[in-house]
Amino acid sequence: AQRVTQPEKLLSVFKGAPVELKCNYSYSGSPELFWYVQYSRQRLQLLLRHISRESIKGFTADLNKGETSFHLKKPFAQEEDSAMYYCALNQGGKLIFGQGTELSVKP
């Protein structure tokens, strides 16, 4: 079955520290993966997708098919990065979400 796993419910780091939010997936085809972010009291917003290979707000994510992972990274966390982060897999038009990781960046 297609599945997305985010093993950490909460990740707490200090400002300026590197961040890595983990995401693993299981999918039989060629995956299309996304990271969505939800800031406090706001809607889910697309942060980035693997096909774009872009960096948004300093975040990057690389698809590793061998490890079936799509970890989200940022070298220097900022306080404004505190939010819920969801990894999602596109299965033919429907998104399959992970449980989400709450990132807390302390001053």
Place this chain on the structure above:
Amino acid sequence: EPEVTQTPSHQVTQMGQEVILRCVPISNHLYFYWYRQILGQKVEFLVSFYNNEISEKSEIFDDQFSVERPDGSNFTLKIRSTKLEDSAMYFCASSDTYGGVGETQYFGPGTRLLVL
């Protein structure tokens, strides 16, 4: 920037009552979705809708649920007879493509439904 909107933001209802959750997708989008998130759990797909038909639905989307695009702008989710376990945040989303590479689903702010 255009956004998906949802009303109401909160709804409290009694078990067994019907509720209708409303969404206004982004105006040039053709594909519409409903997701839900029970407190503390993951966001789950309910249904996708295109050209006035359901494209796909999940196991959660049973006969108690229905969707409709009653006019050119609204997209609604109806729960016919609510149960306690229907309490959740319901998100509407829309996209201009479906399932293809490059598709982006844009989410509304959600409706928090509480069934008493």
